[in-house]
Amino acid sequence: MRFLVQSWKVSAKFKFGVIIIGVLVVLAVIAPLIYTPFTQGQIPARPGVFAPWIAPSPQHPLGTEGAGRDVLGDFLGGLQATLLIGFLAGSAALAVGVVFGFVAGYKGGAIDTVLTTFTNMLLVIPSYPILVGLTLVVPQKTLFTLAFILALFSWPFAARTIRAQVIGMKNQAYVELAKVSGQSDLKIIFTELMPNLIPYLLMSFAFSTVGAMVGEVGISFIGLGPTDSITLGMMINLASGWGAYTRGLWAILLVPPAVLILIFIAITMINRGMEEYLNPRLQNVTGQ
Amino acid sequence: MLKRHPIFAYYLRKLITYVFTIWGAFTITFFLFRLLPSNPVDAWVKTLERQYAVQQSSSVANTAAYYKEQFGLNGTLGEQYVRYMYQVFVKGNLGPSFVNYPDPVQTLIMKRLPWTIGLLGTSVILSWVAGIVIGLLAGWFRETRFSGAITNIAISLSQIPAYLIALLLVLVVGYGLKWLPTRGAWDAQYSIGFTLPFILSVLQHAILPATAIVIVSVAGWILTTRSLIITLLGEDYLLYAEAKGLKPWNIMRRYALRNIMLPQATGLALTLGAVMNGQLLIELLFVYPGLGDLLNLAINVYDFNTVLGVILISIVSVMTASLLIDLALPLIDPRIRTQIQST
Numbered sequence: 001m002r003f004l005v006q007s008w009k010v011s012a013k014f015k016f017g018v019i020i021i022g023v024l025v026v027l028a029v030i031a032p033l034i035y036t037p038f039t040q041g042q043i044p045a046r047p048g049v050f051a052p053w054i055a056p057s058p059q060h061p062l063g064t065e066g067a068g069r070d071v072l073g074d075f076l077g078g079l080q081a082t083l084l085i086g087f088l089a090g091s092a093a094l095a096v097g098v099v100f101g102f103v104a105g106y107k108g109g110a111i112d113t114v115l116t117t118f119t120n121m122l123l124v125i126p127s128y129p130i131l132v133g134l135t136l137v138v139p140q141k142t143l144f145t146l147a148f149i150l151a152l153f154s155w156p157f158a159a160r161t162i163r164a165q166v167i168g169m170k171n172q173a174y175v176e177l178a179k180v181s182g183q184s185d186l187k188i189i190f191t192e193l194m195p196n197l198i199p200y201l202l203m204s205f206a207f208s209t210v211g212a213m214v215g216e217v218g219i220s221f222i223g224l225g226p227t228d229s230i231t232l233g234m235m236i237n238l239a240s241g242w243g244a245y246t247r248g249l250w251a252i253l254l255v256p257p258a259v260l261i262l263i264f265i266a267i268t269m270i271n272r273g274m275e276e277y278l279n280p281r282l283q284n285v286t287g288q
Numbered sequence: 289m290l291k292r293h294p295i296f297a298y299y300l301r302k303l304i305t306y307v308f309t310i311w312g313a314f315t316i317t318f319f320l321f322r323l324l325p326s327n328p329v330d331a332w333v334k335t336l337e338r339q340y341a342v343q344q345s346s347s348v349a350n351t352a353a354y355y356k357e358q359f360g361l362n363g364t365l366g367e368q369y370v371r372y373m374y375q376v377f378v379k380g381n382l383g384p385s386f387v388n389y390p391d392p393v394q395t396l397i398m399k400r401l402p403w404t405i406g407l408l409g410t411s412v413i414l415s416w417v418a419g420i421v422i423g424l425l426a427g428w429f430r431e432t433r434f435s436g437a438i439t440n441i442a443i444s445l446s447q448i449p450a451y452l453i454a455l456l457l458v459l460v461v462g463y464g465l466k467w468l469p470t471r472g473a474w475d476a477q478y479s480i481g482f483t484l485p486f487i488l489s490v491l492q493h494a495i496l497p498a499t500a501i502v503i504v505s506v507a508g509w510i511l512t513t514r515s516l517i518i519t520l521l522g523e524d525y526l527l528y529a530e531a532k533g534l535k536p537w538n539i540m541r542r543y544a545l546r547n548i549m550l551p552q553a554t555g556l557a558l559t560l561g562a563v564m565n566g567q568l569l570i571e572l573l574f575v576y577p578g579l580g581d582l583l584n585l586a587i588n589v590y591d592f593n594t595v596l597g598v599i600l601i602s603i604v605s606v607m608t609a610s611l612l613i614d615l616a617l618p619l620i621d622p623r624i625r626t627q628i629q630s631t
Contacts, residue, residue: 013443117305121312126602128568129595130320132587137324214449218569221451222584236455253459257452268447 014273044077090209097158105166419509427517561609
């Protein structure tokens with residue numbers, strides 16, 4: 001907690017990123033309150049509720065799109081689903097990464113060799129074709145299953161980062177002391193190592209989240225997104241399917257990629273800000 | 289023998305890791321795809337049954353069995369695996385493709401590889417050169433507003449997937465302003481060959497996808513170059529060079545730039561190895577006839593041979609680039625040699 005407050009004080013980048021993500025998250029949380037009056041209680045992803053291509057009016061402030069959905073509902077529902085997928089997949093990836101990273105880094109020896117080799121094997125497989133293959137056959141492609149599939153390929157990075165940090169930390173004097181005084185491995189991990197690693201866990205979480213969201217956009221982009229929700233990536237795919245280029249529907253075409261880019265920039269800034277706090281040498285060289 | 293020659297042991301270890309990682313990654317991929325509850329032959333036979341309302345189940349079964357054998361889908365999973373690995377790594381044959389039956393997968397890959405290498409390789413090298421030049425200047429003049437602005441822009445761009453940038457470029461430059469073509473690799477009115485109009489057409493079609501890739505990857509190179517330069521700036525030999533009265537331009541070029549070339553060349557090799565991984569969607573978006581496009585065609589009809597073939601190329605190029613770096617570094621850099629010898 002103190003770490004986050006310090007990063008906020010030290011880094012303008014961190015502040016910028018947190019504010020942007022904060023606004024978007026709040027918007028996503030209260031999204032149903034905003035769009036419910038216009039979608040008349042329907043979930044935004046459900047097609048064919050209204051007539052397609054209704055022009056903007058008090059009933060539909062941004063009109064409806066080609067599948068007969070409220071465009072405002074699309075934007076807000078899409079923002080919600082995209083952030084949720086990133087959060088779920090990021091958390092799952094972090095959880096697996098923590099287990100792998102801690103076991104490999106702390107235990108060392110043969111266990112480390114096996115786990116690290118396995119992680120490295122996964123890292124060289126191009127994940128995109130596998131993601132596409134899995135999403136093609138998954139029977140119930142909900143937002144949750146998609147997040148789970150995406151997490152399968154974003155944990156190796158987290159595992160590698162955490163392992164490197166654990167290795168650097170486990171030979172410190174205070175860890176040796178805890179070992180000599182007969183504390184169990186689990187207790188050492190949770191009371192000695194974990195608190196010092198929180199910044200790195202947060203950074204791994206942010207990286208996994210970005211990775212998962214990039215993957216989601218890639219999947220949805222070619223029309224393989226979740227079937228129970230609409231995401232920003234899916235909107236890009238749908239827009240090109242409706243011939244939005246020739247119809248000149250600039251809002252539908254530009255808003256989803258622009259919001260995605262904003263999310264990626266904000267998360268990168270947060271990460272960079274935390275790094276600046278951890279590594280003061282970066283601070284005075286960033287030319288702020 | 290190994291104890292007395294640590295360098296030899298190091299090379300041996302790297303080679304074993306190389307072979308073992310390729311084998312492992314490829315095996316994981318093989319089983320992942322075989323476990324999918326669908327295969328091209330079944331789907332195709334079902335279509336046949338529907339189309340011709342086939343009644344004699346025996347002939348359908350015969351056809352299915354024939355094609356299953358052709359694609360190596362007969363027998364148990366273990367048998368399929370052993371047969372496939374033997375065929376790929378001993379005979380060097382990736383098997384017939386389904387998207388373009390009966391052409392073998394290697395023929396399809398060879399046809400498309402030049403496009404992918406041409407587009408992605410050129411973009412990567414261009415961004416590397418530009419990123420080093422900009423990063424060098426941004427690091428050298430680190431206290432200027434120029435440096436601060438460049439850094440902030442580069443940080444913002446560095447994590448954005450290139451296909452989102454590409455999408456915006458297609459919308460604005462392609463559809464909005466109608467300046468550049470957004471589909472394919474050349475204009476269909478020219479036939480393929482070393483003629484001027486064809487080459488110009490290819491270059492024109494490559495501008496948008498290449499720009500998208502360059503915008504994102506140049507940001508990464510700027511950031512790494514800049515931080516490498518900044519860590520160098522405190523070094524004694526730079527101070528000494530200045531005291532000797534060398535011109536700042538010469539110090540920058542001969543002392544600073546040369547010292548960051550090793551890590552940056554390593555980075556370039558690794559990026560070139562991994563060049564296909566991130567940019568498959570760019571090819572899809574631009575309908576560019578490279579490996580990404582082939583992969584997309586193949587995956588939609590469960591063409592396992594083709595998908596595995598493309599993934600194998602990708603795995604091998606990533607691993608080979610990193611192996612070459614591992615093998616070359618001790619030869620180039622005496623510090624690494626000493627490090628290996630002392631362990």
